[in-house]
Amino acid sequence: MPYFDVASTAPLHPVARQALLAALDEGWADPARLYREGRRARMLLDAARQTAAEAVGCRPDELSFTSSGTRAVHTAVAGALAGRRRTGRHLTVSAVEHSSVLHAAEAHEADGGTVTEVGVDRTGRAAPEAFRAALRADTALACLQSANHEVGTVQPVAEVAAVCREAGVPLLVDAAQSLGWEPVEGDWSLLAASAHKWGGPPGVGLLAVRKGVRFAAPAPADERERGRAPGFENLPAIVAAAASLRAVREEAAAERERLAALVDRIRARVPELVPDVDVVGDPVRRLPHLVTFSCLYVDGEALLGELDRTGFAVSSGSSCTSSTLTPSHVLRAMGVLSEGNVRVSLPLGVAEADVDRFLDVLPGVVRRVRGHLADAVGGPGGGGADLVLDTLGKRCPIPVIELARAIGDVPVGGTVTVLSDDEAARLDIPAWCGMREQEYGGERAVPGGTAYVVRRRT
Amino acid sequence: MPYFDVASTAPLHPVARQALLAALDEGWADPARLYREGRRARMLLDAARQTAAEAVGCRPDELSFTSSGTRAVHTAVAGALAGRRRTGRHLTVSAVEHSSVLHAAEAHEADGGTVTEVGVDRTGRAAPEAFRAALRADTALACLQSANHEVGTVQPVAEVAAVCREAGVPLLVDAAQSLGWEPVEGDWSLLAASAHKWGGPPGVGLLAVRKGVRFAAPAPADERERGRAPGFENLPAIVAAAASLRAVREEAAAERERLAALVDRIRARVPELVPDVDVVGDPVRRLPHLVTFSCLYVDGEALLGELDRTGFAVSSGSSCTSSTLTPSHVLRAMGVLSEGNVRVSLPLGVAEADVDRFLDVLPGVVRRVRGHLADAVGGPGGGGADLVLDTLGKRCPIPVIELARAIGDVPVGGTVTVLSDDEAARLDIPAWCGMREQEYGGERAVPGGTAYVVRRRT
Known part of the structure; x- marks a missing residue:
């Protein structure tokens, strides 16, 4: 494995x-x-x-x-x-x-x-x-x-x-x-x-x-x-x-370039193979063996579980994989997407074929997890120019998935206001707006949670 | 070994x-x-x-x-x-x-x-x-x-x-x-x-x-x-x-009585084999495998070194074996002799023959160490009813050795006052008095150290 x-x-x-x-x-x-x-x-x-x-x-x-x-x-x-x-x-x-x-x-x-x-x-x-x-x-x-x-x-x-x-x-x-x-x-x-x-x-x-x-x-x-x-x-x-x-140290010197190239391959291929992915971290000034990406609309724990069943042991900074249910403080400080987060860190001597197999299975794994989640999500809250989505009590990535569904129901210029009490939403809703080229309109406290305002741009 | x-x-x-x-x-x-x-x-x-x-x-x-x-x-x-x-x-x-x-x-x-x-x-x-x-x-x-x-x-x-x-x-x-x-x-x-x-x-x-x-x-x-x-x-x-x-735990249950008997043998034989020894610790309510004794007129570090050369690894609470040059706080709290201190702690499965060999070599080892030290010690400080021994700057067990030499030079009822700046003397001079049935007359501060007064009784 x-x-x-x-x-x-x-x-x-x-x-x-x-x-x-x-x-x-x-x-x-x-x-x-x-x-x-x-x-x-x-x-x-x-x-x-x-x-x-x-x-x-x-x-x-x-x-x-x-x-x-x-x-x-x-x-x-x-x-x-x-x-x-x-x-x-x-x-x-x-x-x-x-x-x-x-x-x-x-x-x-x-x-x-x-x-x-x-x-x-x-x-x-x-x-x-x-x-x-x-x-x-x-x-x-x-x-x-x-x-x-x-x-x-x-x-x-x-x-x-x-x-x-x-x-x-x-x-x-x-x-x-x-x-x-x-x-x-x-x-x-x-x-x-x-x-x-x-x-x-x-x-x-x-x-x-x-x-x-x-x-x-x-x-x-x-x-x-x-x-x-x-x-x-x-x-x-x-x-x-x-x-x-x-x-x-001796092995690392010999392996440095090979592992860096394998990581470059992952960094390049994952966004091609999987839609709505954010590869994070510095692409050049980085450790040779480590790469991290986040997948929109994906439950990190389910993703890790699917990868484990497929035979890959990786880590995640998603909130659902943390004992405190908060996303990684690193991703938070960077202001990048935390949902569906995967950290791949390759061992010295890793087989190139294993990396390629990872790239082969990943799209299907993400698709399956997204499929399960889509089934679990309800329809949008109603029509009109301004929509309020109540996702209180729902955990990452549900608020973002419901937001993505609802945005098409408001006209360009209209807003979707997401009510959420999930700490990950504070990071992931702005990150989603950045990735989907929508306008993030800020947050305000509401009873039982926070309201995040998103204005449709495209 | x-x-x-x-x-x-x-x-x-x-x-x-x-x-x-x-x-x-x-x-x-x-x-x-x-x-x-x-x-x-x-x-x-x-x-x-x-x-x-x-x-x-x-x-x-x-x-x-x-x-x-x-x-x-x-x-x-x-x-x-x-x-x-x-x-x-x-x-x-x-x-x-x-x-x-x-x-x-x-x-x-x-x-x-x-x-x-x-x-x-x-x-x-x-x-x-x-x-x-x-x-x-x-x-x-x-x-x-x-x-x-x-x-x-x-x-x-x-x-x-x-x-x-x-x-x-x-x-x-x-x-x-x-x-x-x-x-x-x-x-x-x-x-x-x-x-x-x-x-x-x-x-x-x-x-x-x-x-x-x-x-x-x-x-x-x-x-x-x-x-x-x-x-x-x-x-x-x-x-x-x-x-x-x-x-x-299982082995210990099987070994308990055998090791306790071996320790009893050491406790009984050491004072018979080596003169001027103090076996310390509770003879009954004790760990099965551990025994400690102290030998008058013996340098603990030299004793450990001789035992090591003879093939035995033991420990010591003597001041000369401590990095701080103070005797073990345990021996101090007990008020027992600390010089020439040896702790024997037997492993499970120890060979009875090794314990007997230890008892065989110990008397010669102690004799050799005492011999070396006797050569290094000067004569008494002079005659008279009351004698002052200046051992300032000399380390355990020299002050006690000089005291033991000088006590015969004063008449019964006379005193030997030992000047010492060695922390071990505070413990070992009263302990020596107890072992040799002499009267310990207390201590007082003097320039550069402490004066310990011993009155000859026998």
């Missing part, structure tokens, strides 16, 4: 598996102990740190192994903010960061700090000038991902790092999605990453803190990993993480 | 290894995903939780998998204190808890909370009545280990849990040392444990929070593990941890 979701997690790389097995035998002891097994464990830990530091591009004594990428981010944000508390309590993050960064920012706000979110353009890119404008005299830390995890857009990290350096603000780079491909360029101050994203085992994150960066590790204290990652070292997994990072 | 340090970490159990390998193949996907691999990972996670909950004696929905035992403790302490903040900010812990508990308590104090340490007797046992006396109207949480990690003394958890229940205070039990042997008895509220202590892989801790216990997971927020363990689940290790806990 083709697995097209390596941006969530990659299967264990054979080198990681081999290293893990060896280190289970050789590196099980406590590296803090003085006897032979302990000293051997310490040597394995030191060697792994050396290897990982080379791949990151930092000194070994700047690198700590945490228990996950999320922990690395949480510790990096808390530690950098605490270390620069005397400068101030302002934090700047891009609006499209991973939830671990945004949750750390929420915790900072709940603790009395302030946060500025830097917006992005429709490709998901945060502009260096926007970052510059968001830095203040009391800014203790800025955070920018190396590349976006949902749409693949590569961020201008080196430029933003320069802007931050100029302002005297340390930059934390969440490199989770890109570290398997290449080191992060530019003059960053802190870096976080996650081994299972590159084919290493789960249970290992990387946290790099450059010498000279003020950093106060969050309490409680612990002796391990320079006080930055409490608890017994997960040594076998650390050894496997470091070994596989080196191996994956 | 006989490994007698399972209380630090146990080698990976064969069942854990097998389960880990299987789960690396079957459980690598993200259990939050909807496709087949994700659903399979979710099922493995649910099954592991069921198995582990049975071994703990709690409901599966009360149990979270953390990234280590230390993390489980930190989260338990922070979460329980936050959940009961309206009751008050007082925390009660025993003085002999694992450093993870004491560090969490320090963090609480640094954050403005208050902490009471419940003392222990010379066996290391915390009395239920002492706990009762330490509970206040504003006590938010009490912590007691199931058994001590350094001396093996089993704590009266069920009695203390009853005392806490009566006072309406939740009890957190750190079960790291005992969970492989048996469930924790009594009406506890929270429980923490660590898989690598029972032969599971590193990278997995258990955190149980009983229904009805007020608990507010520390920020930042995260969707995984009921918000109690942020980061991608370390699923293969979790599966291995659960499977091995069940397997180890």
Whole structure:
């Protein structure tokens, strides 16, 4: 079964598996102990740190192994903010960061700090000038991902790092999605990453803190990993993480162009094969292996289910696939369609035939899902120049489907007002207007939800 | 090489290894995903939780998998204190808890909370009545280990849990040392444990929070593990941890009596074989596999090194083996000798012959270390009824060795005053007096250190 979701997690790389097995035998002891097994464990830990530091591009004594990428981010944000508390309590993050960064920012706000979110353009890119404008005299830390995890857009990290350096603000780079491909360029101050994203085992994150960066590790204290990652070292997994990072880097260099071409094929073919599709993210400045598109009038969960039955594992940022029933904050910040959202992230070594088969089955899958939905949707609310559609209680993509049906029932210049209490409508109705060249007339609160006004143009 | 340090970490159990390998193949996907691999990972996670909950004696929905035992403790302490903040900010812990508990308590104090340490007797046992006396109207949480990690003394958890229940205070039990042997008895509220202590892989801790216990997971927020363990689940290790806990329990039941008898043999034979030894911890209410003793006039690090060369891996609570050059806080709280300290913790399946060989080599090893030290020690400071020994700048066990040499130079009734700046002397000079039936006359501050007065009695 083709697995097209390596941006969530990659299967264990054979080198990681081999290293893990060896280190289970050789590196099980406590590296803090003085006897032979302990000293051997310490040597394995030191060697792994050396290897990982080379791949990151930092000194070994700047690198700590945490228990996950999320922990690395949480510790990096808390530690950098605490270390620069005397400068101030302002934090700047891009609006499209991973939830671990945004949750750390929420915790900072709940603790009395302030946060500025830097917006992005429709490709998901945060502009260096926007970052510059968001830095203040009391800014203790800025955070920018190396590349976006949902749409693949590569961020201008080196430029933003320069802007931050100029302002005297340390930059934390969440490199989770890109570290398997290449080191992060530019003059960053802190870096976080996650081994299972590159084919290493789960249970290992990387946290790099450059010498000279003020950093106060969050309490409680612990002796391990320079006080930055409490608890017994997960040594076998650390050894496997470091070994596989080196191996994956070599393969990635060989695979980069081939995967980028396969993604270009998906980006080009999907809009030809499937009507009413929005391919999102930067087409050029992007991760080689990742592409995301959204399909109008499609229920994301049903689409994922159909693809799963057809044999493809992909991910989605649609609201119906989220536990909170809100669309992805990334798609929201970009202002693009969220319904029927599909993220394809190709593994190294993916068979070209599997990508082609995906393109073969996709049109039929979307058609089937749209067919089921069309049956479930009622007729329009009535004739006249101005129509009100009550879709309260109905979830994405129903409001948009009913809007699309009704628009033909009003004359050009007439309006359809959609009443909805679904959070996705706020994003998807304007996005639909953009895709269908209709005029979006804004929203207003109404009892039980929101009214979205659409004026027919064509 | 006989490994007698399972209380630090146990080698990976064969069942854990097998389960880990299987789960690396079957459980690598993200259990939050909807496709087949994700659903399979979710099922493995649910099954592991069921198995582990049975071994703990709690409901599966009360149990979270953390990234280590230390993390489980930190989260338990922070979460329980936050959940009961309206009751008050007082925390009660025993003085002999694992450093993870004491560090969490320090963090609480640094954050403005208050902490009471419940003392222990010379066996290391915390009395239920002492706990009762330490509970206040504003006590938010009490912590007691199931058994001590350094001396093996089993704590009266069920009695203390009853005392806490009566006072309406939740009890957190750190079960790291005992969970492989048996469930924790009594009406506890929270429980923490660590898989690598029972032969599971590193990278997995258990955190149980009983229904009805007020608990507010520390920020930042995260969707995984009921918000109690942020980061991608370390699923293969979790599966291995659960499977091995069940397997180890069965073996432990079969091995309990044999290991307890071997430890009894060590407890009885060491004082016969080695002069000036103090075997510490409760001789009866103890872990089956763990015994600790201290040897007068012995440098702990040298002793560990000699044992390592002879082929035995053991641990020590002596100050010279600690990165902070302070003796173990456990030995300190017990008021027992810390110099020349050795902790022996036997693995399941240990060969009786290895234990006997340890007893064979130990006397010679101690003799050699004492010989080296005797060569390094100077003569006494002079004659007379009252002698002053300046050992400032000298580390454990030199001050005690010089004291033992000099005591014969003063008449019965005379005093030796030892000047020392070594933290271990505060514990070891009174302990020496107790062992040698001399009178300890107290301490006073002097420039550059402390003066310890010893009056010759015999």
